[in-house]
Amino acid sequence: MSHPSAPDPGTAADAPSLDGLEDAGSREEFTARVRAWFESTAPRKGSPEDFSAVHAVTATTLADYHAHERHALAVTRAWQRRLYDAGLAGRSWPADCGGLGAPAWQDEVVTEEQARFGVSTKMFAVALEMVPAVLFAHGTHEQRVAYLPPILRGEHGWCQLLSEPGAGSDLASASTRATPVDGGWSVTGQKVWTSNATSARYALLVARTGTKEEGRAGLSCFALDMEQPGVDVRPLRQMNGAYHFNEVFLDDVLVPAGGLIGRLGDGWAVLRTMLASERAAIGGGTSGRSATRLVARPPRRGRGAPPAPAVVWVSGGRGGAGEENPARTGRHPGRHGGRSR
Numbered sequence: 001m002s003h004p005s006a007p008d009p010g011t012a013a014d015a016p017s018l019d020g021l022e023d024a025g026s027r028e029e030f031t032a033r034v035r036a037w038f039e040s041t042a043p044r045k046g047s048p049e050d051f052s053a054v055h056a057v058t059a060t061t062l063a064d065y066h067a068h069e070r071h072a073l074a075v076t077r078a079w080q081r082r083l084y085d086a087g088l089a090g091r092s093w094p095a096d097c098g099g100l101g102a103p104a105w106q107d108e109v110v111t112e113e114q115a116r117f118g119v120s121t122k123m124f125a126v127a128l129e130m131v132p133a134v135l136f137a138h139g140t141h142e143q144r145v146a147y148l149p150p151i152l153r154g155e156h157g158w159c160q161l162l163s164e165p166g167a168g169s170d171l172a173s174a175s176t177r178a179t180p181v182d183g184g185w186s187v188t189g190q191k192v193w194t195s196n197a198t199s200a201r202y203a204l205l206v207a208r209t210g211t212k213e214e215g216r217a218g219l220s221c222f223a224l225d226m227e228q229p230g231v232d233v234r235p236l237r238q239m240n241g242a243y244h245f246n247e248v249f250l251d252d253v254l255v256p257a258g259g260l261i262g263r264l265g266d267g268w269a270v271l272r273t274m275l276a277s278e279r280a281a282i283g284g285g286t287s288g289r290s291a292t293r294l295v296a297r298p299p300r301r302g303r304g305a306p307p308a309p310a311v312v313w314v315s316g317g318r319g320g321a322g323e324e325n326p327a328r329t330g331r332h333p334g335r336h337g338g339r340s341r
Contacts, residue, residue, distance in 0.1 A: 018086050022102060030106060034113050037086060042117035050118030051075050055125075057196075058244045065235055065243040066198065073157065073199045076123035080154030083110075083121075089152045093132070098149035123196060125281065126204065127151045127158040133277035134204060134221070138262035138270050147202070147223065159200035160274070161191040161224065161248055168193075171206065171271065172216040176250065178207040184256040185209075185222065190249050197233045197246040200226050204274060205255075206267050219267030221274075223259045230254075 018037055024030035043049035054072045059065040083089040084098075091106045093099025121128060128151060135144045150156040167173040176189025187207055197203075203224045210218025226233075230253040235243045262270045 018088070021087060022100065027105065027109065031109050031113065034088065034109055037088070038113050038117055041082070041086075042114070042119050045116075045118040047118060051079075052118045052120045055120050055122035057123075058242045060241050060243070062235060062243060069196075069199055072123050076121055076157075077154040079119055080121050080124060080152075083114075084153050090132075090148075093148065093152070094144075097144050098152040123199070124151065124154070124157050126160055126196070126200075127156060129281040130160065130204065130274050130277050131158050134261060134270055134274050137273045138221070138266065140258075142258065143223065143261065150201075156201040157196060157199055159194050159196045159203045159226070161194060161197075161203045161205040161250075162271070163193045164190060165192055172219070172268070173212075174206055174208055174219060175212065176205075176207045178209050178220060178222065178255065181254070184254055184259065187222070187224065187250050187253045187255055190247065192236070192245075192247040194233075194246045194248050195244070197226070197248050198235070202226060203248075204261075206271055209264055209267075214265075216268040217265055219271070220264050221261040221267045221270035222255045223261060224250075224253065224255055228253060 018033060021030065021033060024033060043051065045052060054075045057065065057068045057072050059068050080089065087100065088110045090097070090099040091102040091110065092104045093101075095101050131151060132148060135147060139147075147156070151158070161176075162171060162174075164174055164176060166175065174189075176187065176191065178185040178187045185207075187205065189207065191205075194203075203226050205222045205224040206219055207222060208218050209220040212218070224231075230251040232249040232251070234247050234249070236245045236247055237243055238245070
């Protein structure tokens with residue numbers, strides 16, 4: 001089994017200094033300095049060191065699956081940390097969330113330049129794309145300060161715990177239940193088709209806090225610690241014999257009171273934000289620049305009808321809190337296109 005070498009953050013001594021990058025007098029000067037940094041630091045596409053596909057973790061044995069995932073996580077963490085140390089990760093995010101409070105266009109330049117090279121941060125796709133969207137739109141200041149800086153430093157990956165055996169596209173039928181207990185919530189249920197569940201530190205969880213008859217009005221969203229008793233992750237063997245997705249069993253798992261994202265019963269609104277951001281990232285090839293262009297041109301609901309509005313956060317939003325863009329999200333924010341949850 002061969003893998004491209006993980007980038008070592010300690011070997012970037014020859015990279016040009018980005019000190020004073022915030023003082024770049026123009027977009028052209030900023031772009032030139034960022035491009036020079038990538039050219040001296042990142043592997044070329046097609047080179048032996050290219051790790052742009054490292055996130056595509058699949059294997060025909062459990063041992064190889066876990067080995068591939070550990071390698072992909074190490075590579076992604078090292079590269080994300082290198083971006084952070086260079087001041088290129090989340091530049092437009094607020095300082096207390098790990099960013100620099102820079103103009104949004106600087107994040108777009110970094111994303112565009114990075115796309116030219118054989119690198120990938122897609123093992124952290126949920127953490128870098130969906131979690132900020134959710135927390136900037138629905139989370140508390142305390143949640144942003146607690147969860148976002150470790151993401152930018154490459155320390156914490158996240159996954160999504162959404163789909164269930166009896167609630168795939170129809171997420172309003174989710175039955176995993178969060179029951180109030182002293183100090184928070186006790187969560188019991190089963191989720192399925194989850195990518196990166198074995199390597200994620202936290203999960204965005206949608207669980208039922210109301211009655212089944214309430215449908216989507218009875219759902220709430222939580223930040224769940226994946227490294228605690230009661231969380232059982234089991235890789236799924238697919239029809240082709242390969243492992244890629246996971247099922248996750250939750251048995252009396254504790255979520256502290258501060259883990260509720262948004263208000264009680266607001267899970268559907270949080271879910272719409274989460275999946276609208278995911279769609280923008282997928283449609284834009286995980287490029288903040290492309291995603292912005294995508295959501296800026298929403299499809300119309302029939303001839304002459306106005307576009308359906310929805311709030312979409314894309315990388316490099318205003319003042320670090322994301323940008324609001326119109327996008328069509330469909331009748332319900334269920335699974336689509338075979339994507340994992």
